[in-house]
Amino acid sequence: MKVSVIVPTWNEASNIEACVDSALRCGAAEVVVSDGGSSDGTLEITESLSDRRVRCLRAPSGRGVQLRAAAELATGEMLLFLHADNRLPGDALEQLRQADWPVWGGFRQHIDANGWRYRWLEWGNAWRARVRSNVFGDQAMFAQRDAYDRAGGFAAVGLMEDVMLSAELRKITPATLLPGPVRVDARRWQQRGVLRQTLLNWRIQHAFAKGASPDELRQIYDR
Numbered sequence: 671m672k673v674s675v676i677v678p679t680w681n682e683a684s685n686i687e688a689c690v691d692s693a694l695r696c697g698a699a700e701v702v703v704s705d706g707g708s709s710d711g712t713l714e715i716t717e718s719l720s721d722r723r724v725r726c727l728r729a730p731s732g733r734g735v736q737l738r739a740a741a742e743l744a745t746g747e748m749l750l751f752l753h754a755d756n757r758l759p760g761d762a763l764e765q766l767r768q769a770d771w772p773v774w775g776g777f778r779q780h781i782d783a784n785g786w787r788y789r790w791l792e793w794g795n796a797w798r799a800r801v802r803s804n805v806f807g808d809q810a811m812f813a814q815r816d817a818y819d820r821a822g823g824f825a826a827v828g829l830m831e832d833v834m835l836s837a838e839l840r841k842i843t844p845a846t847l848l849p850g851p852v853r854v855d856a857r858r859w860q861q862r863g864v865l866r867q868t869l870l871n872w873r874i875q876h877a878f879a880k881g882a883s884p885d886e887l888r889q890i891y892d893r
Contacts, residue, residue: 671771671814672699673763674746678736679703682754683710685855687719692757694721696764698750704740706731712754733807734831738824750812755855758810765848766812773817774839775799776809777850781859788856800847803840807832810852817842 675693679686686703693701704727705713716726729739741749748771752758759765762777778796781788799805811832813821821838824831836845 671747671766672745673697673748673750673766673812674699674744675701675750675752675758676737676740676744677701677703677752677754678706678733678740679708679712679716679754680706680731681708681710681712683708683712683715685754686712686716688757689752689754690716690719690724692760693750693752694723696758696760696762698763699723699746700725700744702727702740702744704729704736706733706736732826732828734824734827734829734834737831738826741818741823747815748812749815749818750810751807752810752852753808753854755857756808756810757853759850759852762810762848762850762852765850769846769848771814772812772846772848773843774805774811774813775846775848776805776811777848777852779809779854780851781854781856783856783860788859791859792851796847799845803845804833804836805845805847808852808854810850811835813839 675698677689690701690703700723702725703716706729713726713728716724725743727740727743729736737751748766766772776799779792781792795806795809799809805811817839820842821835825834827834839845
């Protein structure tokens with residue numbers, strides 16, 4: 671299958687080149703970078719990359735909006751959505767092939783920090799994806815184009831777009847969790863603290879399940 675890797679960005683100048691490089695090294699047919707108004711040179715760095723497989727898109731801000739816009743332009747039969755501060759393993763596409771091109775799913779993670787708390791997070795995130803078929807964006811969610819379209823694609827929202835898409839995709843079939851690991855920047859846990867960030871994530875998921883809108887959740891997250 672032809673694989674399109676889609677990367678949403680906002681002020682990711684320090685990460686974008688390594689992120690795109692990880693996608694190209696594992697054999698992506700194209701990488702579509704969807705920028706939501708960066709002011710730090712993210713888009714300029716991306717546009718300066720010499721590989722013809724890299725495409726750039728200016729989109730309104732909001733991760734769901736950016737992902738949806740890029741997916742509409744992507745030409746691959748398999749769409750793989752990669753956060754800018756994540757890195758794909760070199761054999762990511764080979765893992766997809768060996769699994770006979772799963773309908774949708776994600777990868778196990780390795781958070782780039784030492785300590786049992788991070789290993790616990792990795793285990794919990796893998797459990798959530800494998801048992802509950804709830805795949806988060808930093809697990810490099812992937813979906814066959816047909817399934818993505820049947821599920822309605824990413825909602826044009828600023829938060830919870832991954833949870834919303836997972837909910838629709840698991841109506842089609844359970845998620846497949848591949849070994850990975852996708853390397854994940856630990857910055858948000860290090861900035862807020864592992865426990866505080868985890869409790870915030872749980873609070874947001876609980877509020878969403880109770881009917882809070884993505885805009886309301888965005889305000890909670892930013893505070």
